[in-house]
Amino acid sequence: MIHPKTNQTDDHQESLIQVDRLSKRFDEIIALDEISFSVNRGDIFGFLGPNGSGKTTTINILTGLSRPDSGTIRVAGLDCTKNPKAAQHLIGIVPDESNLYPELSGFDNLCFCASLYGMRKNERKERAKELLDLFGLHEAADRKFAGYSRGMKRKLTLAAGMIHRPQILFLDEPTTGIDVAGARQIRQLTADLNANGTTVFLTTHYIEEAERLCNRIAFIVKGRINRMDTPENLMRQTQGQHIVQFAFQATTEKACRPIMAEFPDCRCKTVSEGIRVESPQPIRVGPLVRLLEDNGMEVSEAKKILPTLEDVFVKMTGIEAKLMKQEKEKKMGGPA
Amino acid sequence: MKAWIAFWNILLKDVRSYYLKPPNISWGLLFPLVWITMFLIRSGMGMDKLPDLLPGLVSLSILFGTTSVLSVTVTFEKKGRSFERLLLAPISLQLLMLAKTSGAILFGAINAFVPILAAMFLTDLSAVNWNFIVPAIVLIAVSSTFLGLFIAVSVKEVFEAQTFSNFFRFPMIFLCGLFFPVHSLPVFLRPLSYALPLTYGTDILRGSMAGTNMMPFGLDFLILSVFCAVLFYLTLRNINKKWIT
Structure with a gap:
């Protein structure tokens, strides 16, 4: 189900976030190097990149937690470059770590966050109850946040970010470190929110998550936007590319050697499942299997793979997406 | 109006979460009471001398009431990203920062009245000039709170906040004329006394309670107000510089 992806890029759409030549440096490190992009109303805009690529720095600057060295930012037509507070009433933020108050209950946390946006008491309570129901947390409403599981914390943090019905929601790695079911639920909620009119700015290192949710994606590497387009247009990069994956009865590290020697047009690399052969020409599986078996490798499976956005990402950035994912999960302490 | 809803709820949350918790009450109230009891016993003074000790006790109550929690909680919330x-x-x-500090100011000011109320039952306070006591208590609470906030914003770790708070608080007990006048201190220590806001607040309390102030009240109030403004300004500047990088 997830997302209908109806908000295709259109030149006539209203630009809600406009960033022009934004730069930021931390001592000798260039965190952002003159990046420019715009997010249209109704977009789910995905910002993809490895750790330290500048994703969180961008969010921090856009939300007013950090200042740019140069460049301009406009949010909903308001100039936020010099006055980052100008648009804070329009935006909601879900940071990469759950940062609610451990000593408060789930319900009190939401009511408190609502009060920060000037919501009155009755409105706060109603909205908090509504969100606790929506996220399936109503039974834990009176429990202290400190006692919540990681997934529950993530959901409540997401609820807190949307408590004041923001026009734009910034989601910084929303599904990192939580279980599969929880991640799936958060993705569905994000899609539903967007379907109800909220513009979403999503940073993630889960490429499949961005592929499923976003209608526009930017790849950011070392503070620079490497490529930005719709997933469909990005996928065109892999048109004409043919991939076959081979699995073996026993682990083998030398499987690529005979293929590379015999079929110089093919690219071959070792993956966790076995090897992956890529070619601009259609690949005939039979000769490859025979070659591998002649070289003493027992092929247990050979399957054609359709190119994914991950392949585009790897092609464009030279960064292995799986490595990026593992790195982040290690940091956060668990898989999504 | 919307901003004031936020202000009120930040204050309310801090009061509930931090200021009404037993550790804070013990630091703010018990600690000064223990000190004054020790002074009374050690010096062999009678209850009629209590007005001489009361300014120091009130100042101490405010100082510990305002700074014991604020610097730690702000550092804790910063580290936890809340x-x-x-x-x-x-x-x-x-x-925002006024909302974060109002709880400490309020708690410090309330703390100040505990020893005063106790003293009312133990000795004659009819000679006390009450007109200056309340504004002095408020200004001491504000300046001590802003000092605590300044420390909190200057450090990164919770333990650093505790250490730096004590680094300022304990010398202030001796340097700010709480239990003996500033002019009885060695000459080389006196500039330090005059560089601390509590000296001026305690001077107003001394003058109002025992008539032994060293400076005119107007000057004390002025200097104390300047301290409040400068500390608040420096804190905001530090937040802008260090936390919104």
Whole structure:
């Protein structure tokens, strides 16, 4: 189900976030190097990149937690470059770590966050109850946040970010470190929110998550936007590319050697499942299997793979997406 | 109006979460009471001399009441990133920091009246000039709170906040004329006394309670107000510089 992806890029759409030549440096490190992009109303805009690529720095600057060295930012037509507070009433933020108050209950946390946006008491309570129901947390409403599981914390943090019905929601790695079911639920909620009119700015290192949710994606590497387009247009990069994956009865590290020697047009690399052969020409599986078996490798499976956005990402950035994912999960302490 | 809803709820949350907790009450109330009891026993003074000790006791109660929690909680919230929620709220930084400090100011001021109320039952306070006591208590609470906030914003770790708080608080007990006048201190220590806001607050209390002030009240109030403004300004500047990088 997830997302209908109806908000295709259109030149006539209203630009809600406009960033022009934004730069930021931390001592000798260039965190952002003159990046420019715009997010249209109704977009789910995905910002993809490895750790330290500048994703969180961008969010921090856009939300007013950090200042740019140069460049301009406009949010909903308001100039936020010099006055980052100008648009804070329009935006909601879900940071990469759950940062609610451990000593408060789930319900009190939401009511408190609502009060920060000037919501009155009755409105706060109603909205908090509504969100606790929506996220399936109503039974834990009176429990202290400190006692919540990681997934529950993530959901409540997401609820807190949307408590004041923001026009734009910034989601910084929303599904990192939580279980599969929880991640799936958060993705569905994000899609539903967007379907109800909220513009979403999503940073993630889960490429499949961005592929499923976003209608526009930017790849950011070392503070620079490497490529930005719709997933469909990005996928065109892999048109004409043919991939076959081979699995073996026993682990083998030398499987690529005979293929590379015999079929110089093919690219071959070792993956966790076995090897992956890529070619601009259609690949005939039979000769490859025979070659591998002649070289003493027992092929247990050979399957054609359709190119994914991950392949585009790897092609464009030279960064292995799986490595990026593992790195982040290690940091956060668990898989999504 | 919307900003004041945020202000009120930040204050209310801090009072519930931090200021009404037993550790804070013990630091703010028990600690000064233990000190004064020790002084009374050690010096062999009778209850009629209590007005001489009361300014020091009141100042001590405010100092520990305001600073014992604030510097730690602000550092704790900053480290746990919940402070980011406040920085992202659509209210000005000034109002936000006033909301964060109001709990400490309130608690410090209430603390001040505990020894005063106790003294009312133990000795004659009819000679006390009450007109200056309340504004002096408020200004001491504000300046001590802002000092605590300044420390909190200057450090990164919770233990650093505790250490630096004590680094300022304990010398202030001896340097600010709480239990013996500043002019009885060695000459080389006196500039330090005059560089601390509590000296001026305690001077007003001394003058109002025992008539032994060293400076005119007007000057004390002026200097204390300047300390409050400068500390608040420096704190905001530090937040802008260090936390909104």
